[in-house]
Amino acid sequence: MTETVVSSALAPKDHREPSRLWHTFCDMNTVAKGPEFVVSRAEGVWLWDDSGDRFLDGTSSLWYCNVGHGRTEIADAVHRQMSTLDAYTVYNDFANVPAIELSERLAAHAPVVDPRVILTSGGGESIDTAAKLARRYWYALGRGDKTHLISRTAGYHGLNGFGTSMIGMNRFRTGFGEMVRDTSVVPHDSAAAVEEEILRVGPENVAAFFAEPVIGAGGVYAPERDYFTEVARICHQYDVLFVVDSVICGFARLGNWFGIERFGVSPDMIVFAKGVSSGYLPLGGVVVNGRVADPFWNQEGNPFVHGTTYAGHPTCCAAAMANLDILEREDLFTVSLEVERHLDSALRGLESHPLVGEVRSGVGVMGAVELTEEALTERGVTTAEVFAEARARGVVVRPIPDALLVSPPLIITWEQIDHLASTLYGALDAVAARH
Ligand code: PMP
Secondary structure, three states, X not given: OHHHHHHHHOOOHHHOOOOOOOOOOOOHHHHOOOOOXXXXXXXXXXXXXXXXXXXXXXXXXXXXXXXXXXXXXXXXXXXXXXXXXXXXXXXXXXXXXXXXXXXXXXXXHOOOOOOEEXXXXXXXXXXHHHHHHHHHXXXXXOOOOOOEEEEEOOOOOOOOHHHHXXXXXXXXXXXXXXXXXXXXXXXXXXXXXXXXXXXHHOHHHEEEEEEOOOEOOOOOEOOOOXXXXXXXXXXXXXXXXXXXXXXXXXXXXXXXXXXXXXXXXXXXXXXEOHHXXXXXXXXXXXXXXXXXXXXXXXXXXXXXXOOOOOOOOHHHHHHHHHHHHHHHHOOHHHHHHHHXXXXXXXXXXXXXXXXXXXXXXXXXXXXXXXXXXXXXXXXXXXXXXXXXXXXXXXXXXXXEOOEEEXXXXXXXXXXXHHHHHHHHHHHHHHHHHHO
């Protein structure tokens, strides 16, 4: 029914003028030339556009729809909460039941010592919150010189001020003028590089080190064995806070609550978003350990002067609670490990394609299919073409400059995984034939 309403409001897609919607990230000069891809309905792993064509959501929208689309129990929880208390701030001593319950639930599962939970509306906001809190923590301890933030190549931490400054891909920084100072990026695959950078900057100047458990948007790179135990040890040795960005890796995508459990370390802060609510409503936050919380909770007159309007939004928290109920009830933590294995073997099948250089998958329900250097440079193949070809064949994947990324909902079946992989193979074939 929704479909009919939406369709009737718009002209058929081939005849439609582009709207005034400014899409995220993309080149509007290109997007504004063609009809927009209007998603009108979604259910499970499937999307329908406004012409009624069906597509497999191979990316969980933007890495977030872990429980799949169309879960009416989340809609019902949202309706109930909105009808009781729509929204209210958690400023000063104000609180609300969903915000308290969600904080308690996340704290109970976080691999963090004596946790406290800060809530926000998304990942980038939470990264900026963690970055400011790291600096402010050292300031509270009389070590205000410890401001430097270290992050990693290919790391993605959202596009707010600190996140843009810490991102491990220069193209996201170009043209924005001076970034936040006292930040630097080290190679993502070397724990020794973290130590070298701390020593170069001087441990007395370094506030924190930021890392994703498995790098997501930057191209799906899992850590080397022992990488995280080593960096946790290094951070501890030099009194540098260890901040984990679990925005993609949390909420069962890696088979556990926050992703980092897989690597057996306990960070000082964990940034989360996306899968916490499966994106049904925007929500994010930071789990902070007792050590970092201590000067703010136990010293008089030392507030962390930071926060956002929609922090602790009760309706967003109610959506998250209903989403977490599904994750637990359907044991998607365990299911996802099986999905991970099947996705891994299906994607490996693409390695034999002549355009494909490397497939990275097998840690978490995510994968990258990287094209060969030769395909991208000499043959002039673009990942955007492969993406368009796959979508024309009914499968949505995500292009980055050198790879196609997949991160389907955790409820995907084996048959659907095989459909995703074989469609991608067919799309690669079609693109190869044009070059
Ligand atoms: N951190 C990571 C690891 C992410 O993948 C993202 C979003 N893709 C962010 C932070 C930023 O989240 P948001 O887009 O909600 O600001």
